[in-house]
Amino acid sequence: MVYDLAIIGGGPSGITAGIYAARQKMKTVLIAKSFGGQMAHKTVDIENYPGFDKISGLDLIEKFENQLKGKNVEILSEELHAIVKENDSFKISFEDGKFINATAVIIAAGAKPRKLDVEGESEFLGRGVSYCTTCDGPLYQGKDIVIAGGGNAGFESAIFMQNYANKVYILEYGPEARADEENQKRANENGKIELIVSADIKKIQGSAFMEKVVYADRVTGEEKEIKAQGVFVQIGYSPASHIVEHLADLNQRKEIIVNHDTMETRTPGLYAAGDITDGFLKQVVVAAADGAKASMSAYKYLQSKNG
Template sequence: MEYDLVIIGGGPAGLTAGLYGARGGLKTLMVEMGMPGGQAANTDIIENYPGFPDGISGPELMQKFMEQAMRFDLEIAMGLVKEVDLKSDPKRVITDEGQYLAKTIIIASGARPRKLGVPGEEKFTGAGVSYCAVCDGAFFRNKKVVVVGGGDSALEEGIFLTKYASEVLIMHRREEFRAANVYQNRARENPKISFRLNSVIEEIVGQNKVEKIRYKNVQTGEISEEAVDGVFIFIGTEPNTEFLGGQVTMDERGYIITNDVMGCSLPGVFAAGDVRQKTLRQVSTAVGDGAVAAMSAERYLIESEQRG
């Protein structure tokens, strides 16, 4: 079946694009590999999304996004996108569940947590190593955990983990955090939180689960060990662009380069949200991207029809 618009990814950008596309009368399909909502659906509380002065949980907000988009007959297909052909007419999206044809495509495949790349990380993923505090925090009730990172996510998730853990150690490779002052102040005021600055994990150690970390002071070179039950890693993200096969222009880190209307380097192909090169990755910016991308796709279709 051929669609006017196929959206790859169901996070805030994809859901917004789906809302705008379907509401605009385009036959629109959104392809998502898991539960719609992306990383936002794994966030405990979102405090800076306009319209919710008391904050709202990530899962609840994403559920509202999905309900609103589906109200305008957005179609949703589950499946992992394996490859795409963005140069054919129509364009093709190939998933592990089937193939879809599209006149236009919006890539909103988002980004995934970046890994430390240290010994023990892969071995203990799911056995003490986690990239999602909301998903796994309850498993560490009355236990000691370390949070790695210095940005908003690291401190925000560290604060969240104090709901369960008896002690939260936040480790950062630099002397100062990059996180907003509001998160820094909350973390410093929390009696369950302590800090290790100028430090990096060298190895995650254990038998069948995480038992301790081996870490280094980057200023002195001193190696130390600390007994912990869990390691939560929040050191940034990497774009989900491997399936594109280099068909659109990307920067050196793999983020898609777009123009001011979300257009990519190929006609009829747009990108929105965390997958594209940008300075701020938030739900609010993803929503803006998704709206612009959908309107640009609609404009492209109109102009294509006019050209005959």
């Protein structure tokens, strides 16, 4: 059986693509290793999605999901292993050797947290090192913790961690915080958060569990350390574009280069949407809009093929 459309990803872009595909009566499969994407793991209250003054990421994604459920979209909770174009359709395969075919594909696989790539990071993963305050934050009740990264994600994580931690250090590599003013103001409200700038994290050390973060002061060159039981890495995301790097052009940040009107990649029938693309604004509203455009473009592509 050949699907009209396969959507890879269960975040806001993939789900929206699915909603639009169902309305166009395309025979659609949505493949996602887990539903929700970044919003399902984060602590943020979303205050910039139209229709809601304030809503948690988890609640918003649940509403997206509920809207998709019951529509004529088959859902496969699997991780895509490989995708190739064979003749006029795409072959999508999974770890166990199973595969499906689809005439058009939308890649909406989002992004993954970027690593520090320092000594001790992998060693202490799950024993102090984490990339997700929502998942692991409550484990750090009364502890001192470090947030690596002084952008919005770092500040939002630090603000959330005030609910649990005794002390929160934000270590920023650059000479000043990159978070917006509102986040910086909120972080200053109760004195638990301390920002340290020009800090180049060198290693994470400990024994059974991590015990300290060692960093170089980039101004003085001096090596310093912070005793902490946890470090949450919040330094950006890597797009999951490796799965289509043979089919699409990528920019330096490994984002898929698309035509932003149509979400087309360089391979006919292959579209990309959301945070995985080279769009400059990584937001839910943009991801959803990308998903809608990609779905409608795929519909036009199928129509043109069917004469």
